[in-house]
Amino acid sequence: MSTLNPKRTVAELKELRSLTADENGAQRVAFTKTWVQTRAWLRKKLEAIPVEMHTDAAGNLWTTLRGESEKCLLIGGHMDSVPNGGWLDGCLNVMAGVEILRRINAQYNGKPPVTVRLVDWADEEGARFGKSLFGSSACSGNLDMNEARGLKDKDGIRLPDALKEVGVDFERVKDSGKELQNAAAYLELHIEQGPVLLDLDLPLGAVLGTFGVERHAITFHGQAAHSGSTPMNRRKDAFLAAAKMSPEIYRIAERSHGGVCTIGSCTTKPGIVTSVVEECRITLDQRHLDGPTLAKMLKDARDASERFAKEGNVNVCWERLWQIDPRPFNDELIALCDEAIRETCGKVHRLPSGPLHDAAEVARAGVPTVMMFVQSLHGISHNKIEDTKEEHLELCVTAFDKLAEKAMKWISEKSASKL
Ligand SMILES: [Zn+2]
Numbered sequence: 001m002s003t004l005n006p007k008r009t010v011a012e013l014k015e016l017r018s019l020t021a022d023e024n025g026a027q028r029v030a031f032t033k034t035w036v037q038t039r040a041w042l043r044k045k046l047e048a049i050p051v052e053m054h055t056d057a058a059g060n061l062w063t064t065l066r067g068e069s070e071k072c073l074l075i076g077g078h079m080d081s082v083p084n085g086g087w088l089d090g091c092l093n094v095m096a097g098v099e100i101l102r103r104i105n106a107q108y109n110g111k112p113p114v115t116v117r118l119v120d121w122a123d124e125e126g127a128r129f130g131k132s133l134f135g136s137s138a139c140s141g142n143l144d145m146n147e148a149r150g151l152k153d154k155d156g157i158r159l160p161d162a163l164k165e166v167g168v169d170f171e172r173v174k175d176s177g178k179e180l181q182n183a184a185a186y187l188e189l190h191i192e193q194g195p196v197l198l199d200l201d202l203p204l205g206a207v208l209g210t211f212g213v214e215r216h217a218i219t220f221h222g223q224a225a226h227s228g229s230t231p232m233n234r235r236k237d238a239f240l241a242a243a244k245m246s247p248e249i250y251r252i253a254e255r256s257h258g259g260v261c262t263i264g265s266c267t268t269k270p271g272i273v274t275s276v277v278e279e280c281r282i283t284l285d286q287r288h289l290d291g292p293t294l295a296k297m298l299k300d301a302r303d304a305s306e307r308f309a310k311e312g313n314v315n316v317c318w319e320r321l322w323q324i325d326p327r328p329f330n331d332e333l334i335a336l337c338d339e340a341i342r343e344t345c346g347k348v349h350r351l352p353s354g355p356l357h358d359a360a361e362v363a364r365a366g367v368p369t370v371m372m373f374v375q376s377l378h379g380i381s382h383n384k385i386e387d388t389k390e391e392h393l394e395l396c397v398t399a400f401d402k403l404a405e406k407a408m409k410w411i412s413e414k415s416a417s418k419l
Pocket of ligand 1: 078
């Protein structure tokens, strides 16, 4: 006797919007007053279910419905938003989780076969301190403490001081890692934030993992020379070599089957209208779900840059700005996600996630993980126009609930086979 009521989730999301958004969008920036109010609102919703609730050492809010087994099914999301954010990013996941807890509690009379826990991660967005996935990376043990200790917001307030305001001791945040004891699976629902499902006219997708990222600055060095007196065949034009990279990265992305490459910035020196470019610096961002393919994309870009440098009689050097490995999700959970979507709306598409999510950190900690995406209208997020059709919101709660049920069974069967 399922009591799942997806319409209630939509109504609660609207209620949350009316409490925490203004005419510019959602204002639930982590560690601010509105965020604290949001958490209080969430706690009230959860208090109606017989659950235990506490905040961990990193400020993540955990809600636990004890089951017959200690093994835990985790459902996660984030109530924080970027400033002027959308009404669904992060909180859809949490509110769907609240509804699923209600259903499981009712169906199993307060005692499901496995323990079910809902986590509201602290500061997923990193909007204030410029570092995303704070709570989940502290929990997974991957937070760089030295880097995080030095972070300041635009008013010069340090992250450790902002945390103290909400009762979190920065030096102890990694103690939150103990919350992952007994974690047997992690599920996260999210709006897609891109146009893939929209273009396919599909409401839901099973997420294969999060992209690995290689981010580099590439600088070409030539020679400045007078634009009037220097014949074309005598030039060492740094811009010419850099510019050849632009069509090249489209070819590299195409060969990679599913990867993306972006040259996001270009600066020239001396940067005046009467001089050949002496120095040209571009930045290249490359992403793919498969590690070896991403490495090949990077090598191809490097080789091409050296070829173009040679052709143009200039030099080139590379500097790595940032890197993160791909985080593929659990194959068996992806299959269950697929099944849940198929049973709900017939058709499914599997896709990687370009943006990072808390799920990537949980997967990194070794917990079997999967995400489900629901279509985004306009394919846009981090903007007040972010939206999803109401019928799709209801479908995603239903499908995500089916996935939770399947994952509980999966955990039970797995632990039984180990006995
Ligand atoms: Zn999000």
